[in-house]
Amino acid sequence: MRILLIEDDALIGDGLKLGLTKSGFSVDWFQEGKLGFEALQSAPYDAVVLDLTLPKMDGLDILQAWRRKNEDVPVLILTARDTLDERVKGLQSGADDYLCKPFALVEVIARLQAILRRRHGHVSPLIEHGMVSFDPVKRLVLLNNEEVILTSQELKLLELFLNNKERVLSRNLIEEKLYNWDDEVSSNALEVHIHNLRKKLGKLFIRTVHGVGYALGKEDEKN
Numbered sequence: 001m002r003i004l005l006i007e008d009d010a011l012i013g014d015g016l017k018l019g020l021t022k023s024g025f026s027v028d029w030f031q032e033g034k035l036g037f038e039a040l041q042s043a044p045y046d047a048v049v050l051d052l053t054l055p056k057m058d059g060l061d062i063l064q065a066w067r068r069k070n071e072d073v074p075v076l077i078l079t080a081r082d083t084l085d086e087r088v089k090g091l092q093s094g095a096d097d098y099l100c101k102p103f104a105l106v107e108v109i110a111r112l113q114a115i116l117r118r119r120h121g122h123v124s125p126l127i128e129h130g131m132v133s134f135d136p137v138k139r140l141v142l143l144n145n146e147e148v149i150l151t152s153q154e155l156k157l158l159e160l161f162l163n164n165k166e167r168v169l170s171r172n173l174i175e176e177k178l179y180n181w182d183d184e185v186s187s188n189a190l191e192v193h194i195h196n197l198r199k200k201l202g203k204l205f206i207r208t209v210h211g212v213g214y215a216l217g218k219e220d221e222k223n
Contacts (some may be wrong), residue, residue, distance in 0.1 A: 001046040005029040006036030019105040031058030052079040069096035074115045130219040170213040
């Protein structure tokens with residue numbers, strides 16, 4: 001999951017980026033409101049963590065402008081504006097959730113995961129496909145009820161496919177979802193990760209759609 005973080009406080013932003021990255025998110029962090037506003041057009045973000053008091057452009061103005069443009073990306077407001085009126089205004093302006101500072105990192109992560117779960121229509125915290133079960137919170141993968149150890153990038157790739165069960169994903173989209181702008185990506189990295197997932201979860205778990213990209217195999221296919 002790729003997250004857009006817009007937060008001008010260097011200490012808070014650094015902690016959020018580090019904590020979210022450790023929890024399996026790819027994070028792009030902007031400290032200026034206008035740059036953060038424009039960044040939404042540059043990558044397929046899954047969610048936004050948005051401060052309100054920002055230089056150049058206020059966070060509430062950013063949110064309202066996105067919603068006027070019918071940008072439906074989920075937004076978690078994270079701010080020191082903690083009055084009831086301000087919380088109500090934020091939610092009525094289109095935020096999916098509102099959390100006041102100071103905050104606990106684990107709660108930010110939990111709220112993001114809840115937003116994303118609703119976004120993808122998952123009622124249960126577990127995502128299942130055939131004999132594979134994935135817990136996004138614990139970053140735990142089971143195959144036939146036995147744990148499978150995946151690397152952080154393999155986990156991100158698995159989560160991406162499980163959240164897009166009916167879609168064929170292009171190579172470009174997959175890479176944009178997996179990596180942030182700071183990552184250095186080798187030309188064959190994606191093929192290596194897909195090869196490793198097939199090796200660990202079954203050769204038919206991910207199918208190649210020639211000339212288009214990749215997709216999950218059918219749930220009842222035998223590997």
